[in-house]
Amino acid sequence: MTEIRLTNTRTRKKEAFVPIDPANVRMYLCGPTVYDRAHLGNARPVVVFDVLFRLLRHVYGPDHVTYVRNFTDVDDKINATALARKEAGAPGTLEELIRARTEETIGWYHADMDALGALRPTQEPRATDYIGAMISMIADLVEKGHAYARDGHVLFRVRSYTEYGALSGRSVDDMIAGARVEVAPFKEDPMDFVLWKPSDADLPGWDSPWGRGRPGWHIECSAMSHALLGASFDIHAGGIDLQFPHHENEIAQSCCAHPEGQFARYWLHNEMLQVEGKKMSKSLGNFFTVRDLLDRGIPGEVIRFVFLQTHYGKPMDWTAEKAAQAEATLRKWRALGAGIDPAPSAAPEVIAALCDDLNTAGAIAALHRIADPAVLVASARLLGLLEAGMGDWAAAPEADLSDLAAKLADLRVKAMDTKDFAPVDALKSALVAAGVEVRMSKAGVELLPGPNFDAAKLEGL
Numbered sequence: 001m002t003e004i005r006l007t008n009t010r011t012r013k014k015e016a017f018v019p020i021d022p023a024n025v026r027m028y029l030c031g032p033t034v035y036d037r038a039h040l041g042n043a044r045p046v047v048v049f050d051v052l053f054r055l056l057r058h059v060y061g062p063d064h065v066t067y068v069r070n071f072t073d074v075d076d077k078i079n080a081t082a083l084a085r086k087e088a089g090a091p092g093t094l095e096e097l098i099r100a101r102t103e104e105t106i107g108w109y110h111a112d113m114d115a116l117g118a119l120r121p122t123q124e125p126r127a128t129d130y131i132g133a134m135i136s137m138i139a140d141l142v143e144k145g146h147a148y149a150r151d152g153h154v155l156f157r158v159r160s161y162t163e164y165g166a167l168s169g170r171s172v173d174d175m176i177a178g179a180r181v182e183v184a185p186f187k188e189d190p191m192d193f194v195l196w197k198p199s200d201a202d203l204p205g206w207d208s209p210w211g212r213g214r215p216g217w218h219i220e221c222s223a224m225s226h227a228l229l230g231a232s233f234d235i236h237a238g239g240i241d242l243q244f245p246h247h248e249n250e251i252a253q254s255c256c257a258h259p260e261g262q263f264a265r266y267w268l269h270n271e272m273l274q275v276e277g278k279k280m281s282k283s284l285g286n287f288f289t290v291r292d293l294l295d296r297g298i299p300g301e302v303i304r305f306v307f308l309q310t311h312y313g314k315p316m317d318w319t320a321e322k323a324a325q326a327e328a329t330l331r332k333w334r335a336l337g338a339g340i341d342p343a344p345s346a347a348p349e350v351i352a353a354l355c356d357d358l359n360t361a362g363a364i365a366a367l368h369r370i371a372d373p374a375v376l377v378a379s380a381r382l383l384g385l386l387e388a389g390m391g392d393w394a395a396a397p398e399a400d401l402s403d404l405a406a407k408l409a410d411l412r413v414k415a416m417d418t419k420d421f422a423p424v425d426a427l428k429s430a431l432v433a434a435g436v437e438v439r440m441s442k443a444g445v446e447l448l449p450g451p452n453f454d455a456a457k458l459e460g461l
């Protein structure tokens, strides 16, 4: 069987991936809090770990991989949005307004991630459907001495778990020094974090042994991954910004509640995304959502391609120039592969690159070297590119440019003799003005209709 090697954040090593059960490879990715549109940075883990999902399906079989990505649909930001709508006079109870907001946001999320060519996970649990599982897990932690109830809150006792900090390689005391830990009168120790908090009448709440309240964020992933993947599963993935405290807290909760299991065996973290060399921020005016880019006419497939050109473990920079280059490449590949059935399998060098710690940049470099269009299509699809349903944007405009390409090649040959290149330049300029991309090399002349292609401007050339 093909060996996949992955950089495990927990050991800081590239390791051979050996699943617990090859008949059911299990992976969890922390999903979105559904209060607003996903921004470009939110989409990076979805796209890079979608490639991992595809690779696992390729190696172990499509029916032998379970991929879970949650929706956090209970959160103070969601509550605040719903409360603001209610105060603005929106009809319905607060619960109904919260539900409407999360439904709407989940719909947007699906539409946007579908546009990026991300396969839907096997399961997409919503936190509010697992409140019972969270309450029993918290009760279990209290009983085992890893958590305590105080003033309607339940807190995790961080110092009861000696392994705390192992994922990020920091000691508890270092973390206290470096983190903005909230000091609260109901905490035994500033590092202790909330498992359950009280809800007043204005907030969504569920009855619990500690009164009416709602769960903390971290317990959601522990409860949902346990319910759907078991006490031990293979891969837990997420953005590097979640490593501490979110993932440390998930590990502490899960390993203390289920000491019989190992929780996640391989931890994968993607690095952050910048825009034109700067951190994305609303104040810099370079903050955008996936939808903003799609609305500007940048196809989801192009966004995906740009993401995959950088290894997930490195910071990536979104630039307009990269998007333009990606668009030209995809347009060329789509023209080459038009109407061609994919080969039965992807090129070995593409598979090898992906198996080497998900080297998507190497896989794309390998795609550039593939001459056979059928193999190109099959290989690109392993990365979720050149999929049949995603190519409408690149549908070649109705144009046969072969005569013009021959004419330009002919003019060039003559110009070599006469040393008068003016006719070549004139035709080239006219083509560019009509939105045609002109590529001239020793091998020949290639004409590609670009996004602004206008056939009318070719008349008379």
Ligand SMILES: [Zn+2]
Pocket (backbone or CB within 6 Å): 029, 030, 031, 221, 246, 250
């Ligand atoms: Zn999580």
